[in-house]
Amino acid sequence: MSIFFTNEQLGPKRALHPNGALICVDAVLARTGLQIYKPEDGLPVEIGPEGYIKVEREPEDVFEPQAIASFEGVPVVNEHPHDGVSPANWRLLVCGHVQNCRRGEGIQDNLLLGDLVINDPHMILMINQGGKRQLSAGYDADYATLGVGHARQYNIRANHVALVSSARCGPLCSIGDSEENDNDGMMRTTLRKKIVHIHVHL
Numbered sequence: 001m002s003i004f005f006t007n008e009q010l011g012p013k014r015a016l017h018p019n020g021a022l023i024c025v026d027a028v029l030a031r032t033g034l035q036i037y038k039p040e041d042g043l044p045v046e047i048g049p050e051g052y053i054k055v056e057r058e059p060e061d062v063f064e065p066q067a068i069a070s071f072e073g074v075p076v077v078n079e080h081p082h083d084g085v086s087p088a089n090w091r092l093l094v095c096g097h098v099q100n101c102r103r104g105e106g107i108q109d110n111l112l113l114g115d116l117v118i119n120d121p122h123m124i125l126m127i128n129q130g131g132k133r134q135l136s137a138g139y140d141a142d143y144a145t146l147g148v149g150h151a152r153q154y155n156i157r158a159n160h161v162a163l164v165s166s167a168r169c170g171p172l173c174s175i176g177d178s179e180e181n182d183n184d185g186m187m188r189t190t191l192r193k194k195i196v197h198i199h200v201h202l
Contacts, residue, residue: 010022024118026113027098028112030062030111031110034056043143048150050149054149058152064156068103074160076095081160085159085160096119096120097117098161137161139156139158
């Protein structure tokens, strides 16, 4: 359970801190299950005959302690930066941070949840007006090839979480103010440039 001191409740999942920061609890950062990627997504996996790549995200990988810990404290940004977030560009990009990362419970046990603290006035206004509430994770990962156009993703290590207008998974991966979110759709992610390790299962 998340505990924050707030002085104004804006909705079931949003409140204002006394210093003016926006607190968004139970935001969906990631999920388990099958995800579909297009060739332009740049995965180091051979494209399948259907023209896309099927990627499996197993619970032991999404909820690996190191994977969850990697989301703790990562910056929240407005859309994805081309090369991720680093100390060199942090001041130009960051509008908040993620904390209290944990696995959901009950019907949400396939979701990685976190709380967002948003400090940028422009982003606070956009979120509160409903213009930008969907989330997309930027991270590094490794891939094990399961077949042509089919892979398992593991060693997930977060770099940032981006606020976007339209995430691949729709309202599932978002700042929520209701129980309308469901588990349908595909998670939108951005993969940062890195040397990846491909392990082929024969």
